[in-house]
Amino acid sequence: MPEWLREIVPAGTAADLAQLGTDLGQLASCLLWSAFFGVAVAAIYFVTQRRGRAETSSLISTLVLMTILLAMVTLVIGHNLARAFGLVGVLSIVRFRTIVDDTRDTAFVIFAVVIGMAAGAKFYTLAGVSLPIIGLVAYALNRWSRSCRSGMTSILIVKIAISPDPESVVKPTLAKHLNTFNLISVETAKQGATLELRYLAKLRAEVSVVALILELNRVEGVQGVEWKEPSDR
Numbered sequence: 001m002p003e004w005l006r007e008i009v010p011a012g013t014a015a016d017l018a019q020l021g022t023d024l025g026q027l028a029s030c031l032l033w034s035a036f037f038g039v040a041v042a043a044i045y046f047v048t049q050r051r052g053r054a055e056t057s058s059l060i061s062t063l064v065l066m067t068i069l070l071a072m073v074t075l076v077i078g079h080n081l082a083r084a085f086g087l088v089g090v091l092s093i094v095r096f097r098t099i100v101d102d103t104r105d106t107a108f109v110i111f112a113v114v115i116g117m118a119a120g121a122k123f124y125t126l127a128g129v130s131l132p133i134i135g136l137v138a139y140a141l142n143r144w145s146r147s148c149r150s151g152m153t154s155i156l157i158v159k160i161a162i163s164p165d166p167e168s169v170v171k172p173t174l175a176k177h178l179n180t181f182n183l184i185s186v187e188t189a190k191q192g193a194t195l196e197l198r199y200l201a202k203l204r205a206e207v208s209v210v211a212l213i214l215e216l217n218r219v220e221g222v223q224g225v226e227w228k229e230p231s232d233r
Contacts (some may be wrong), residue, residue, distance in 0.1 A: 030071060034119035037127050038067030041115055044135040045108045048142040059105060066109065067116040074120025156181065156201040158216060159194050159224035166195050169221055177212040179204050194223055 041133045042063040049056060050169075111134065118127040126136045160166045167183065174181045180199040189196050203209060209227050 007079060009205045011157045027075065030075065030119060030122060031068060033127075034068045034071035034116055034125055035064065037115045037119050037131065038064035038112060039110065040131050041067060041112050041123060044138055046132070048135075048138040049104075060083075063108060063112040066112045067119065070113050070116025071120035073077070074117045091120070104134070153202045155228040156199040156212075157224075157226040157228070158197045158222060159189065160197065161221040161223060162193060162195060166221065167197060170197070170216060170219055171214050173212075173219055174201070175198070177204060177215070 035059045045063060060061070080207055115127050115130070118124075118130075158170055160169065163169065164227075179202045181199045183197060183198075184200050185198040187196040187198070188194065203212065213225045213227060216222055
């Protein structure tokens with residue numbers, strides 16, 4: 001290391017920099033492995049996640065970058081206890097204000113953190129063995145949750161103008177498209193000018209949600225329709 005650099009950095013840091021120069025190949029290998037593991041974590045998330053979510057692409061890139069960054073943090077800490085406490089203090093100022101709608105996303109964030117730490121500590125075998133196991137478990141749980149949701153009822157919300165018997169106006173359409181529908185609540189909206197009818201409903205196998213909503217919107221007096229799947233409640 002140049003003499004001028006030795007004079008402006010502490011002795012311990014100079015030693016670290018000298019070691020860094022001799023271990024660049026190992027450091028590059030560690031970060032490349034962490035990038036590979038991060039991509040694997042993101043791939044598992046993409047395969048097993050719920051389709052049609054707008055935040056999917058953002059979280060996928062976050063998982064990859066977080067795995068690499070945590071590997072770097074683990075490398076920086078090493079066996080230095082003071083450095084570990086210092087990083088805790090620095091990272092404590094970071095605040096994430098994005099609300100996580102699906103608690104499953106939190107599990108994958110923790111997954112990326114642990115894999116990144118394992119890669120940074122050079123426990124490549126541990127990371128490599130855990131990836132397929134956790135991937136298989138996540139896939140099995142995803143299939144199981146989908147099968148459970150398929151047998152559950154959804155929530156149908158119909159907003160209709162006030163009339164002597166507003167429910168009878170929509171009943172024929174509901175009976176045509178739904179296997180079952182049970183009224184669970186009635187609320188007023190727009191200062192009493194509109195009724196909000198909330199049903200527990202189960203769609204017929206041959207009918208799509210879009211067809212139901214389009215036909216309900218053509219019913220006289222209907223001002224809005226909303227369909228909520230079990231996972232969206």
